[in-house]
Amino acid sequence: MITIEKQATNSQTMILSITGRMYAEQATTFRKQVLSLIEKGLTELKLNLSSLEYIDSSGLGVLISIRKHLDKVGGTLTILGIQGDVQELFELTRLNQVFHIE
Amino acid sequence: MRVIEVHLSFLHDQISQIRPIIKAFLEPFDHEGLHLEIGINEALNNAFYHSPKQGYLQMQLCLYRNHTLIIRIHDNGLGFQVGEKLATYDFNTDNEGGRGLLLMQAYFDRMIYNHNGNEVLLAKKMKGMSL
Numbered sequence: 264m265i266t267i268e269k270q271a272t273n274s275q276t277m278i279l280s281i282t283g284r285m286y287a288e289q290a291t292t293f294r295k296q297v298l299s300l301i302e303k304g305l306t307e308l309k310l311n312l313s314s315l316e317y318i319d320s321s322g323l324g325v326l327i328s329i330r331k332h333l334d335k336v337g338g339t340l341t342i343l344g345i346q347g348d349v350q351e352l353f354e355l356t357r358l359n360q361v362f363h364i365e
Numbered sequence: 366m367r368v369i370e371v372h373l374s375f376l377h378d379q380i381s382q383i384r385p386i387i388k389a390f391l392e393p394f395d396h397e398g399l400h401l402e403i404g405i406n407e408a409l410n411n412a413f414y415h416s417p418k419q420g421y422l423q424m425q426l427c428l429y430r431n432h433t434l435i436i437r438i439h440d441n442g443l444g445f446q447v448g449e450k451l452a453t454y455d456f457n458t459d460n461e462g463g464r465g466l467l468l469m470q471a472y473f474d475r476m477i478y479n480h481n482g483n484e485v486l487l488a489k490k491m492k493g494m495s496l
Contacts, residue, residue, distance in 0.1 A: 286406065287413070317399070319465070320462070320464035321410055321465075327460070327461045328461050331461075355471055
């Protein structure tokens, strides 16, 4: 229920644009995919969530996990394009103060 | 008097098939429906994570004539300590878990867990429906 579009400058820098609905099951799979990219050298990740229609605490937890893994390798995570209900969720959980958001 | 009532029993590994049913049930409620969808999925996720892999879950979605929505979710697991989770929640943490109960409370008027933590009742007085 989510599609992921990848734009990679090189193996260290990437933008992932997520479209659709990220339920707990999709969040688990997404986490594995991104951690695999980090193991292969990804350090600068931007997540474009402008077309994300649904996320809940499972997905938010995965974003935190990804950020922690990037922190360990000296990398960064930037969240792009949150709006509407997704933005409201970030604000309600105060994660808008935890993530770097553009 | 109940206007719409949906009863579901499903196995632990069928949970992903239930999500579209919840979405469809709440679609008439527009923006409010998305909030409730998140709350219900949070309750389902708790039931899923705290129940055995060969277990089952039951869910009832009831919409009453006075626009009150009542959701009941039960699993056959041992449950979890709801009170302890709520008491120890910290906004200033970047823990990966623990936000589900917060969202359930934010989006529903009432959230009542049983003593074991394997059954929850959620209630919401709806603002209205678009038909």
